[in-house]
Amino acid sequence: MSAHLDLSPCPTPAWLPERQSQTLFGALLAPTNRIRFFRERVETPDGDFIDFDWNSPLLPRAPKQARDATLIQTAATDWLDDSGRQALGQAQASPALVLLHGLEGSSKSRYAQSITQYFRQAGWTVVVAHFRGCSGFANRLARAYHSGDSAEIRFILQTAHARLPAGHWHAVGISLGGNALLKYLGESPTEVAWLKAAAAISAPLDLVAAGNHLSDDRFNREIYSRHFLRTLRPKVLKKAQRFPGVIDTLRIQQARTLRDFDNAYTAPMHGFADALDYWTQSSSMRWLTHIHIPTLVLNARNDPFLPQAALPGPQLGSAQIEFHQPAQGGHVSFVTGGWPGHLGWLPRRIERFFTAR
Incomplete structure (x- = not known):
């Protein structure tokens, strides 16, 4: 059986008439509240770390001002302590969501703030997992993160699950994070049976x-x-x-496109021959028929990052997938409402898919 295709619209406002205005306004100008987090630093098996930002009804309200000067430039205002970890570990069954951000995103990103606010108000635990180097702190190793790192996604999901073992866990990946999530779900379907559902938003x-x-x-x-x-x-x-001596700094300085950057750094640093090899091996498209858990794959047909011709039809997804491809919305934007608009359509769409499962 093939995937379900939903072409219902996202009601974008007339004052955002096309893909570029929708994308840029959603990323840079759409109003959001300032959501604060407790940060947990988790050591990785290779000697690096990943920062997890938690916002949960199981935890006390995060302070409005950073208690640690190193957190001032982040959306986290305090570190998760032993009592917080104990509260998560001993909690009863409750809905929970792990959010994987996009390229150079973080818990400060507007989409992360709006999704966290919406689900937290509904009583969910939300944790934003930062890819290496994206939490406001440089990671320790020469490597960073990339769009096909299934081992990293596995570590992130398993860490979140271990912290809140009674949680009814769901996963959302945004853009780069969405591609990486889908690739992992398709590669390792039996490892993620504990996930109730997943969503990939504007994934390339x-x-x-x-x-x-x-x-x-x-x-x-x-x-x-x-x-x-x-x-x-x-x-x-x-x-x-x-x-x-490890990184070709001249090529990095001369990079003018993402292809240049991936050829100079991402590909060689993470074991690929070049940008084309990295992009080919890391694409999630060929793994969509292998996904076994309910998964929403939401891509606007006017997304400026991914041509409409590259969007999959129902035959390219498993029966567990719902492809939602509204005509408008831009890239990770989906702004709706009168001026100045809001970002509430996206989290409501995600919740509607999750709660129907």
């Missing part, structure tokens, strides 16, 4: 198509690629100072 399912589109389209190259490189490039150049 075909990384070759997405990578080429972001690198070759002039608007995408000058706006989106430049935006990502503004943080990616300095992070890697700082790594090069700590790991001399």
Whole structure:
């Protein structure tokens, strides 16, 4: 059996008439509340760390101001202590959500804030897991994160589950995090039977198509690629100072597209021959027919990151998948309502899918 295809619209406002305005307004200007978190730093098997930001009715309200000066630039305002871990570990069954952010995202990202706020108000525990180097702290190793790192997704999901073992767990991946989540769900379907459901939002399912589109389209190259490189490039150049001779700093400095950056750093650092090899091996598209848990795959058909022609039809997904492909919405935006709009449509869509399962 094939996947279900939903073409119902996202009611984007008339004052955001096309893909670019929808995407940019949702990412940069849409109003959100400031959600605060307790941060937990978890050591990884290879000697690095991942920061998890928790917001839960099982925990006390996080302080409004950072109690540790190192957290000032983050959405976390305190560290999760032993009593907090004990409260999570001893809790009764309750709904829980782990959120995997997109490229250079964090718990400060507008989509993370709006999803956390919505589900927390509904009584859910929400934890935002930061990929290495995205939590406001440089990670320890020369490596970073990438869109096909199934081992990292496994570690993140298993860590969250272990902290709240009685939780009715769900997973949401945004953009890069959505692709990585889908790839892992398809590669290891028996390992994730404890997950109730999952959702991937604006995931670049075909990384070759997405990578080429972001690198070759002039608007995408000058706006989106430049935006990502503004943080990616300095992070890697700082790594090069700590790991001399490991990173080709000249190629990093000369990178003008995501293809350039992935050729210079992401691919060689993480075991791929080049950007094309990285994109090909890491794409989640070919794994969608192997997914065994209920999964929402939401992509607007006007997403500027992924051409509409690259979106999958029902035959490319398992019977557990629902492809929702509204005509409008942009990339991880889905702004609705009158001026100045809001980001409430996306978390409501995710919850509707989760609670129907």
